[in-house]
Amino acid sequence: MVDIIEIIYLFILIVCSVAAVRMKDLLSSTVVLGAYSLVMAIIWMDLNAVDVAFTEASVGAGITTVLIIAALSRTTRGEYVPGIEERYKTRKARRLKNGALFIVTLCTFGVLVYGTMDMPNFGDPDAPARHHVADRYIEKSHEEVYVENFVTAILASYRGYDTLGETSVIFTAGVALMMLLRRSKS
Amino acid sequence: MMFGLAALAIVVAAIMVLYRGIKGPRVYDRLLAINSMGTKTVILIALIGYMYERPHFLDIALVYALINFIGTIAFLKYRETGRLD
Incomplete structure (x- = not known):
């Protein structure tokens, strides 16, 4: 039963991080990052790492949120959004850039997976x-x-x-x- | 088994709350969603403690409840005065 909960929580973790990256409003993004930390704390708890879970909850959900909000209060809350014309002009270039980044990320992922193949089993x-x-x-x-x-x-x-x-x-x-x-x- | 089912129900509730947290049109909806997500985290930690037969996880859950509101207070102070200090 704990395994099922852990899998669901790992899925929620991915959803939270993607949502935090894609949001334009930086304040909302900060709030969603707090949820990310809470979910991560639960996963540490499932792995029986109580001290790490504690650090994750107090630093990730507590202090980091406060620090980011302090930074936002000194700077600006919104992310820079290009105007319609500029967006239309650079759409092709952006697509090219995103494609290149996707390929690089995929290669890095492959190398990392290849690196974990020699490792001993989890909990061995x-x-x-x-x-x-x-x-x-x-x-x-x-x-x-x-x-x-x-x-x-x-x-x-x-x-x-x-x-x-x-x-x-x-x-x-x-x-x-x-x-x-x-x-x-x- | 009982604790497992309860934990699963909490996880389903967390998913529903997370939907509001990500979709929520205004930042206050998100804040409320994250706050109740923290409450669910506290309950889930207590339940996991009973599932692993280590009931002293209950103390840790209590401390989580204490940590939970720090971000909310900072956020509300920022919305009220526009700065934190």
Whole structure:
């Protein structure tokens, strides 16, 4: 039953993204993108990735919507639409351009599908990615760093410098945004 | 089985709401549709939690309900004053 729901939701995902791209009103497009994020969160939930689903819902549906609306309030709400005459004049050129883009996209899709053919099956427990360093983390992390939870041990100890770098990047970005967006006294 | 049927009904409702969200002539229709889509997401997460026999998904569903209105508030503030700050 979960599989059926997942398939329907993947279909809804495609519909949402195509609708968001095709809309001329950028505000409506933003709102539909919020729905896209909610649907994506459900799919992550079905895959048992609760933390990713959480990030998707809070960043995708929450903060991104607010940021895009802030950008729209500073710029303009509508997309540039060419006039009737201009549209008629360039119809042939546009069709040519769209055809070329379609062929390029199709080629990229083919290459990507070809690339996935060598990969192990979905959820395969013997896949190399699950035995590279994971075994050591599972068996030795408790005696090496004395932390009960593997994920915490990996993030805060084995990859401690990586986490420190990520945190400082996010902190710098936050400080820079506060300096850019603060209201001037004038 | 019971939870599965309920989840399927929610999915059908989500599709109907999504139709209004994409077709909706005005941006307010879309906003309302997306808002009720968020509510359906909350219910669906709770149902999936019971289907996987992990009822603590209920807490996550509650936090989703808290996140759900942020976009709506930003949108309404933009429509009312024309700016966010």
